[in-house]
Amino acid sequence: MVTNADPVYLDYAATTPLDPRVAERMRAVQSSAYFNPASNHFAGRLSATVVDEAAVQLAALLNVDPTSLLWTSGATESNNLAILGGAKQREHRGKHLVTMRTEHKAVVDVFRALEKQGFEIAWLAPDADGRLPLERFEAALRDDTQLASILHINNETGVVQDIEGLGAICRSHDVLFHVDGAQSAGKVPVDLAHLPVDLMSLTAHKFYGPKGVGALFVADGTPIAPQMFGGGQQRRLRPGTLPVDLIAGLGEAASVASSCIDKDLLHLAALRDQLWKGIRDVEGLQRNGQDRGGYPGILNVGVQDVEGESLLLALEPLCVATGSACNSRSQEPSSVLRALGRSDLEAQSAIRFSLGRQTTSAEIELAVSAYRNAVKKLRDLAPERVR
Numbered sequence: 001m002v003t004n005a006d007p008v009y010l011d012y013a014a015t016t017p018l019d020p021r022v023a024e025r026m027r028a029v030q031s032s033a034y035f036n037p038a039s040n041h042f043a044g045r046l047s048a049t050v051v052d053e054a055a056v057q058l059a060a061l062l063n064v065d066p067t068s069l070l071w072t073s074g075a076t077e078s079n080n081l082a083i084l085g086g087a088k089q090r091e092h093r094g095k096h097l098v099t100m101r102t103e104h105k106a107v108v109d110v111f112r113a114l115e116k117q118g119f120e121i122a123w124l125a126p127d128a129d130g131r132l133p134l135e136r137f138e139a140a141l142r143d144d145t146q147l148a149s150i151l152h153i154n155n156e157t158g159v160v161q162d163i164e165g166l167g168a169i170c171r172s173h174d175v176l177f178h179v180d181g182a183q184s185a186g187k188v189p190v191d192l193a194h195l196p197v198d199l200m201s202l203t204a205h206k207f208y209g210p211k212g213v214g215a216l217f218v219a220d221g222t223p224i225a226p227q228m229f230g231g232g233q234q235r236r237l238r239p240g241t242l243p244v245d246l247i248a249g250l251g252e253a254a255s256v257a258s259s260c261i262d263k264d265l266l267h268l269a270a271l272r273d274q275l276w277k278g279i280r281d282v283e284g285l286q287r288n289g290q291d292r293g294g295y296p297g298i299l300n301v302g303v304q305d306v307e308g309e310s311l312l313l314a315l316e317p318l319c320v321a322t323g324s325a326c327n328s329r330s331q332e333p334s335s336v337l338r339a340l341g342r343s344d345l346e347a348q349s350a351i352r353f354s355l356g357r358q359t360t361s362a363e364i365e366l367a368v369s370a371y372r373n374a375v376k377k378l379r380d381l382a383p384e385r386v387r
């Protein structure tokens with residue numbers, strides 16, 4: 001039973017706990033195969049086998065060939081490698097790139113760096129529900145457009161983009177298509193054998209794997225320039241000694257995800273609906289993102305006349321977020337919510353609830369009453385601000 005004193009973790013979009021099966025696999029690798037997979041001796045070959053097995057597990061989750069996966073330290077690195085590597089490789093053909101205003105910092109700041117190097121970036125706005133209309137995307141592509149990067153599932157709102165439609169447009173214009181899949185891989189079905197995607201970033205810690213390890217899917221024949229230089233590992237595209245235990249953990253997390261994504265999604269949808277039904281009649285409440293079709297693990301709401309940071313404190317022991325964890329120390333209103341047309345005040349009142357495999361109905365019940373009470377308390381404390 002959950003009591004008022006227990007912390008209630010509703011921040012699964014920031015990170016997820018390690019699945020016990022993943023922890024067990026990592027412990028086994030640490031004690032029996034923790035060698036350098038690039039070494040030519042027997043022990044090295046043992047670790048190389050562990051890495052190969054993890055690639056097979058991740059490849060099965062994404063329906064790709066294991067040789068199309070590069071190991072990285074996480075989605076930040078994968079995004080950097082895909083966008084910098086793709087743009088630089090095709091620089092001689094043109095310097096125009098396309099992305100959205102609602103991307104994660106780990107994409108936005110890569111494009112900003114390229115802007116300083118003379119690339120021209122089209123920053124596309126979404127509709128009010130967070131989606132990018134296909135016509136707007138196609139209209140932004142030019143003869144010199146080389147690469148587009150679009151976030152699959154938005155980390156703040158749960159908005160899901162039409163990756164199939166956007167990718168098809170990229171294919172017909174010979175534009176390299178990168179997808180930041182940090183919030184989608186391992187959480188919703190992603191079939192890269194059938195999606196027109198050239199590059200996809202992912203990270204283990206968003207789907208119950210360890211932190212500090214991720215991957216970049218690179219479709220066969222996709223040209224990218226390496227962004228790091230060193231040893232000959234991973235075809236020199238991403239050199240460095242591989243963290244065997246972390247990679248084994250990622251592989252196991254992928255395997256677990258393969259077996260329970262559908263069940264997870266049903267569980268999350270039921271809890272998200274419970275949460276929404278419990279708070280939707282709070283006066284001045286506004287839902288940020290899609291009403292339908294969004295990722296069920298995220299519910300983002302703003303509320304009139306209450307400030308998000310104060311709400312966050314008043315909600316303790318609930319662990320929720322006001323925006324992306326990477327930006328949580330910034331006082332700026334969320335650029336994602338601003339791009340959806342929210343005012344600064346509206347954006348500053350937003351709370352992101354993100355749910356996961358371990359979330360229970362009792363925790364949601366507690367979250368509902370905590371949210372309702374906190375809004376009331378803050379309004380009572382500053383009655384002159386209310387209307």
Ligand SMILES: Cc1ncc(COP(=O)(O)O)c(C=O)c1O
Nearest residue numbers: 074075076104106155182183203
């Ligand atoms: C959409 C998105 N992209 C990229 C990242 C960065 O991932 P990592 O922490 O693995 O570098 C995150 C994580 O916060 C994310 O949510």
